[in-house]
Amino acid sequence: MRWVLYPIAALFALVILGLATLAAMAFFAWPNLPALDTLTDYRPRVPLRVYTADGHLIGEFGEERRDVVRIAEVPSTLKHAILAAEDERFYEHKGIDPLGLVRAALANLSSGGRGQGASTITMQVARNFFLSREKTYNRKLYEILLALKIEQNLSKDQILELYINQIFLGQRAYGFSAAARAYYGKTLDELTLPESAMLAGLPKAPSAFNPIVNPARAAVRQQYVLRRMLEAGFINQAQYEQALAFATPQQGQRATAAARKTQDIAVPGDYVAEMARQIAVEQFGERAYELGIRIVTTVTRADQEAAYAALRRGVLDYDRRHGYRGPESFVELPAGTVAEELLDEALGEFDDHGDLLAAVVTKASPKEVVVYRRGEEIRITGKGLGFVAPMLAEKAPQSRRVRRGAIVRLRSTDKGGWEIVQLPEVQSALIAIDSHTGAVRALIGGFDFNRNKFNHVTQAVRQPGSSFKPFIFSAALDRNFGPGSVLDDAPLYYPAGVTGSKAWEPKNYDGRYAGPMTLRDGLTRSKNMVSIRLLEQITPEYARGYLSRFGFDPAQNPPYLTMALGAGAATPWQMATGYAVFANGGYRIEPYVVKEIYDGSGRLIARTDPPVAGESAPRVIDERNAWLMDSMMRDVVQRGTATRARVLKRNDLAGKTGTTNDYVDAWFCGYHPDLVTVSWVGHSQPRNLGKGETGGAAALPIWIDYMRSALQGVPEVERPRPDGLILVDNGLGTRQDYHYAEYTPPAPPSSVPDWLREMFGSDSSPAMEAESEAIPPAPVAVTPLPPPAQAPAPVEDRMPKPIRR
The missing domain is CATH 1.10.3810.10 (Biosynthetic peptidoglycan transglycosylase-like)
Incomplete structure (x- = not known):
């Protein structure tokens, strides 16, 4: 038996020795153990999160996604x-x-x-x-x-x-x-x-x-x-x-x-979230990504979703009008049945963009296209092929033909089927703000943030075209003009000796001229000749100084006659700021997108306290001026270049279309008394949008689509007429219109303004002939007459002033 006890005793000794060794190691290691402060004062790395005003997450930034919860939850x-x-x-x-x-x-x-x-x-x-x-x-x-x-x-x-x-x-x-x-x-x-x-x-x-x-x-x-x-x-x-x-x-x-x-399909607020992220990093540095900061923005989920849907619908409609350009790419597929792994690999480089889904064509004919996507085979027929039909024909070029191995985009239709579409090349932007506080209700900076992170609302400095005319007209109202004042819609010609450069012969959009007309009709019908003559009367220098009331940078709007046609430069953000002055009765407000900022413990650390129209915001134009401009821009909607908006069946909408030379930029800037919305369509690198793609055709439908949702259930607003206005005969025997009470009838008009007569050196008028929203190739200097600088180029590498928070 003794030989049995020896191994047991040895094993027991080894266990005792091992335990003693562990105890010794533990004894010496215990004092060197780290303090538990990290646990007792637990401060995890929580990402920066951005929310809508009504509590929906629209952005998360940080290496670690984490939501800290209590055990009871x-x-x-x-x-x-x-x-x-x-x-x-x-x-x-x-x-x-x-x-x-x-x-x-x-x-x-x-x-x-x-x-x-x-x-x-x-x-x-x-x-x-x-x-x-x-x-x-x-x-x-x-x-x-x-x-x-x-x-x-x-x-x-x-x-x-x-x-x-x-x-x-x-x-x-x-x-x-x-x-x-x-x-x-x-x-x-x-x-x-x-x-x-x-x-x-x-x-x-x-x-x-x-x-x-x-x-x-x-x-x-x-x-x-x-x-x-x-x-x-x-x-x-x-x-x-x-x-x-x-x-x-x-x-x-x-x-x-x-x-x-x-x-x-979460709240489409990428551009808003990015603006908030930049603000957080400015304030807290790189630690903003781990402190659990929570930023509450001013946008709402409903407004963001409505703006996103309206913009994408408008851009896709534009894209459809200009035809299918061909598949995005081609991959080589072996003959016969292809393994799903190979098809998935072929699609690996092509991300989905919202509801525009990537798929690879496995079979194609003029009557049916079969595509593969994520383990599913989809057949597209009938109307789903309408857009790409020209590129299904045998005579279509191989480089653009929809054929086996082509990478295409699918989009589900309202009826539950599928259609082949394409990723648009054109860009668009939309901003909607509260006209009284400047709180941004919706902001979409481009068609797809993941394709182009450039924020066209705040960064795209573009020519506004005729959407800029209301600011010139507003300046004229403070210079003894009124909506009933008459100017001639007749052709104009400025020889090289006047322009200091080359001769300029501006045109109306339709090439037709109506003769003498009121300012109201000139703005309603967007008559370029009326706008130019009006700017001549009040002088470009005066108008340029007046623009600062609306928040425009004088440096971006040189004092040339082309200013009357919107040859300066502005962002959609700035245009919304300017139009808010008309909407709220004459007060300058500042748009802002961040409402509140909370730290990781939920403590409020910052809140925006904006100037409010009628309370703390400065008055920048006379109440009568704002009312008269509103009256004229309501006519633009009711019987002018923006009559498409009548589909909304409201009488409290006002605004102005804008189209630049060669159809490069299309705008609609408009408002309800409580809500200003600006929509823009153009290419990131400015180029022609296509004949007929005016502000009324390309940008206005997006504005209408958004406002239909934003104003649902909102009662019509009738703006009361302010004191200090009188009715004056317009001199054409057609109707009376309101003017300031201190209005004085103008002296008999001279054929040429004094300053222009001095330039010619005689009393003779230049050859004068009277909606173009077209901008001339070069600005026209008025005084003095050195070679004029070019109007600010509509490029996107300029940054706007920092957003006020």
Whole structure:
């Protein structure tokens, strides 16, 4: 028997020696363990988030996605799933689970490796906060010691809360709340039992069990967690079987695909979010991405969605008018049936852009096109091929023909089918602001932020064309003119000796002239000759100084006669600022997009307090001026160049179309008394939009589409006529119109203004002949007469003044 006792005694001695060695190591290591301040004063790296005014997330910036939640906010189903998957005896042990350690040690000895670590949730917290994931015995000792120290200083619920918020779960998601959004587009309390089991299975290997990347392996892990929940008594047999029915790769794919779709159609506020991000970085530096700062903007979800839909519809309608340019690219496909892996690889370089989805053509004929997309074969026939029909014909050039291997874009139709479309080349922008406070209600800076991050609302300095005329007319009202004042709509000619450059012969858009007419009719019908003559009368220098009242930079609007046709430069942001003065009765307000800023603890740290029209905002034009201009621009909508807007069936809308030379820029700037909206269409690098693409044809439909939604349920507003106006006969015997009460009848008109007569050196008039929104090739200097500088080029590398916050 003695020979049996010797090995047992030796083994016992070895165990005692090992324990003594571990105790000695622990004794010396314990004082060197890190302090637990990181845990007791937990300050996770929470990303910068941007929200709409009504609480919807529109942007998130930071390396780590994380939503910090309290343990009381975590549903019991998810807690049970986590415990079943990671540490069933969590609430029973003191930081380490001896049974688990023995089991892992035996498994590792039998396998000759270090495959199992038996880490409890407390040990995982220790590792995530203080240690690496290196699998060494030394690191495991420190992990155990730290776990014991953590258990001495924190309660079980505190430890579990840290784990739930800190653990990495793939898709840049840290913590279960962020993972619920990333994988399912849900909050924690919305998760189902199978979804909770799926998320609980991720900590072991987030990349291997990612339901988006590897749904098959994810489903196996999900089934394991459900089985462990049943064995632990967290769920009953009926719950288990019901959940198991959904724990399949197909169900996992559908659920995560639905979440991605939900995220894809989230509030389209990328340009607004980027503006807010820049403001945060200016204030807080690079730490803005980890302090948990929350920015609340002024935009609303409904307005943003309406603006986004209107802009995309308008741009796609424009694109359809100009025909199909051909597939985006071509890939070589082998003959016969092609494996899905190869087709997926071919599509890998082509991202979806909103509802414009990338697909590869596998078969094409004039009557049917078959495409592949994400495991699905789609057949397009009939009207779905109407747009691309010319490029399906055999005579179509090979480089543009829709054929096998072509990369095309699909878009679902209102009737549930599909049509082939294309990514537009043209850009557009829309901004809507509260006319009384300047709060931005909606802002879309381009067709697709992911294709072009240039913000055309704030950065695109373009020629405004005839949409600039109201500011010239407003200046004239303060110089003894009124809506009923008469000027001649007859041809004009300025020889080179007058312009200081080359001869200029401006035209009306339609090439027709109506003779003497009132300013009201001249603006309503956008008559260029009337605008030029008006600017001659008040002088370009006076008009240029007057423009600063509306927020325009004089440097961008040289004092030339071409100013009358909008040959200066402005951004949509500046145009909205200017039109707000007319809408609110004469007050200058400043648009702003950030409403409030909160720190990581939810404390308000900044709030915008804007000047308000009629209260703290400065008055910049006479109330009568604003009322008269509003009256004239309402006529533009009712019977002028913007009559399309009559489809809205409102009498309180006003505005002005604008088109620049060679159809480069198309504008509509208009408003309801409470809401100013500016829409613009053009190319990022200025070029011709195509014949007939005026402000009324290209930009106005977008404005109408947005305002239809924004003004739904808003009652009509009748602006009361201010005191100090009198009716004056317009001299044409047609009607009377309002003028300032101090109006004095003009002296008999001279054929040529004094300043112009001096330039000619005689009393004779130049050859004068009278809606062009066309801008002449060169500006016309008025005084003095050196060679005039060119009007500011409509380029996009100029930056506007910093946005006031």
